[in-house]
Amino acid sequence: MGSLADISERAGVSIATASRVLNGSKHPVSAAMRERVLNAAAELGYAPSFAARALVTGRTPIVGVIVGDIVDPYFAHIARGVEHVAGRLGYLTMLSSAHRSTEAEIRHLRALRATQARGVIFASSGYTDDPHRQELQQAVDEARESGARVLTLAHRELDCPSVTFDSRAAAYDITDYVVSLGHRRIAFVDGPKGLFTSLERCAGYEAAMAAAGLDPLRFEGGFEYEAGYDAAQHIAAAGPLPDAIIGVNDDVAIGIVMGLRSAGIEVPERVSVAGINDTRPAAYTGLTTVSAPLYELGLTAARIVLAEKGADEPSDKVLPHQLVPRSTTRRAN
C-alpha cells in the first residue's frame, strides 16, 4: 500500500528523511533529497497511515460529533457547520447518531476516545435527569483526561465547555411576538420530558406568558412531527380552541399545522402557529419561527475544538437567534 519504508527505499534515503520532507518538519533537508522523496511518494501514491501516526503522536485528525438524531434537521444543520470547518482544517468528521439514548451517547463517546479523536462535539439531547447521567459525565471526563477536547453544543448539562444559543430567550421571543399579534390564549406543545431543550423552551414560554399577564397552557409533546400532529388533534377535539399554538421546535409546529388543518381548522385564519429553530422544513411550509444559529453553532464549536492553542477557551459561548415571521401566524382580529 506504500509505506514510508517503501518510499525511502525507492528514493534511496532513510525513513527519517522521508518522514521529514513529507510533513514539513523543522529539521532541514536538502532540496535534492526533498525532491527525490516527493517524487517517490507521488509515484507510489503514498498515504500515511493514521494508525501508525496516532500511535506515536497520540492523536488522530478526527473530530467526533454526537447528535441526537441525524434525521432531525436540527442536528443536520449543526453537523454541516462542523464538517465545514473540520474539512478545511484537514480533519475528518465522525458523525454518530445516538437515537436519543444516553447509553448510545456513552458508547459513542467511548468509541471516539478509543480512536484518539482530537475532539468531540457533544450535540446530543441533554437529559437533565437521567439514570445514566453520572456515567455520561464520567465518560466525558475520561475523554478529556485522555487529551480530547470535549464541547457540549446547544445545551449545558455537562460539566465541560459549551457553545449554545439561548433557547429560553428564543422561546420567550416567539411567545412575545405572538402576544404582540394580539393573541391571548396561547398554547405550548412541549418536547420530551426531562430534556434540557424542552425545559428551557417551556420556561421561556411561561415567562413570556407571565410577563404578558396570560395563563400558560402546556401540552405534552415530543420532538417529532407526529407529536405535534397528535397534540393538535387533541387540542382540536378538546375544549375551546386557543388563539395560537407554539411548538417546541419546527417539526412539532409543522405537525400542529397539519393536525389542525386535517381537523378542518384553518391556519393561520383561526389559529396561529409558530415553531422554534428555523430548520429547512420551516421554510418549506412557511412556518413562523425563531432562527436558531444551528450552522453557526457547528462552525463555532469546531473552531474551538480544533483551535491550535487550547489556551483561549471561551469556555461558554452563546450565539444570537432571530425572529422569522412567516405565514402561519397572523394578527388577531
Place this chain on the structure above:
Amino acid sequence: MGSLADISERAGVSIATASRVLNGSKHPVSAAMRERVLNAAAELGYAPSFAARALVTGRTPIVGVIVGDIVDPYFAHIARGVEHVAGRLGYLTMLSSAHRSTEAEIRHLRALRATQARGVIFASSGYTDDPHRQELQQAVDEARESGARVLTLAHRELDCPSVTFDSRAAAYDITDYVVSLGHRRIAFVDGPKGLFTSLERCAGYEAAMAAAGLDPLRFEGGFEYEAGYDAAQHIAAAGPLPDAIIGVNDDVAIGIVMGLRSAGIEVPERVSVAGINDTRPAAYTGLTTVSAPLYELGLTAARIVLAEKGADEPSDKVLPHQLVPRSTTRRAN
C-alpha cells in the same frame, strides 16, 4: 490511559495473555488468569487503542459513509440505516457529507482509506459525466485494493458492487399513477443535470408518458426545495397550467406545491403534485410520493460491507419501492 502493559502488570500476567483474554482468542487461558485480567481491566477502565490494533490487523472497526448532503433527508434516512447495523456489529460510523462535490467525495474516500476503514458506503451523488469521474474511480479502486469493502448506494455509476432501488421504475410508477388518475398534461421538474438519479427518474417519467401516449413536459430543476418553488412559479406564470406536476424528489415536489399555492393555484384542486422518495417531510406535507427504501438501503449496504464472509457478495442488489398516495393528488374531473 491504561494499556495492555498496565493490565498485564497489575494482573501479574504477560501482555500476550491479557490480550488473549480481552478479545476471546482461541488460544486457551485458564479461568484464574482470565479473571485476574478481567478484574485488572475493569479497575483500569481499559479501552484498547484502535490505532495499535489497526497497525497490526490492518483494519479499524469503522465504516465510512459518504453522502451528498447530510441536510437532505434522503441521505439522512440512509445514514440512519447504516448506523443501525454498524452499531450493533460494534462498528463506528464515519459520516461525511460531500456537499455535492466530486472533489470532496474523493477527499473523503482517501481519508477513509487512510483510516483503514473496514468499508465505505458511497451514497453520494452519482455524476454520470464529471471531469473528476476517472479520478474518483481510481480512488475507489485504491480503497478496494487496500482491503476496504466499497459499495455504491442508490446509484451505480462506479465500477463496484452496489445496492440500489429502481429509481427509474419509481418514476415510472408515480407517473403511471398520476396518469391513471386521469391527468393528461403532466410535467416533470428534473434534478441537477448529469446526475444519475436525475437521469433515471426523468427517463422513467418519459417512458411512462410515452406508454400512455402522452407528451413529456420537462422543466429544469434541482434537488432542493427552492428549485421546485421556482419551477412552479415559472410554470404558473408561463403557458397553460399542466394537470399535474411530478418532482424529481420530495423536496422539489414540496417546493412545487408551495410555489403553486403562493401563485394562488390550489393543490390538488387545480394541479396535482407528486414526489419521489417518501422522506419525512413528505409525510408532513401530505405529499403523494413513492416510498424509496432508503433506510433499508442503508441497512442492507451495511450488512454487506460488514459481513463476515466476503464470499457471498451479491454484487448488485435492488430493493423494492412502493407507491404512497396522499393528499396532493386527486382524480381529474
Place this chain on the structure above:
DNA sequence: CGGAGGATGGCAAACGATTACCACGCATAG
C-alpha cells in the same frame, strides 16, 4: 517409569510513523 501430547503461558517480532540523538563533513574563525 518413560514418553506422547494437550493445556497454558510467555517471548518477541512485527505493524508504520515520529523524533531525540548522534555522526559526519565542511566552512569559518582563532
Place this chain on the structure above:
DNA sequence: CTATGCGTGGTAATCGTTTGCCATCCTCCG
C-alpha cells in the same frame, strides 16, 4: 592548522496490539 558549529542525514527507540512459536507442566497411557 585546529577548534567550533551549523547543516544534513541516519540510527534506533517508541507507541500498544496481535500472534506465531516455543517452553513448561501435567496427565494419561503403554
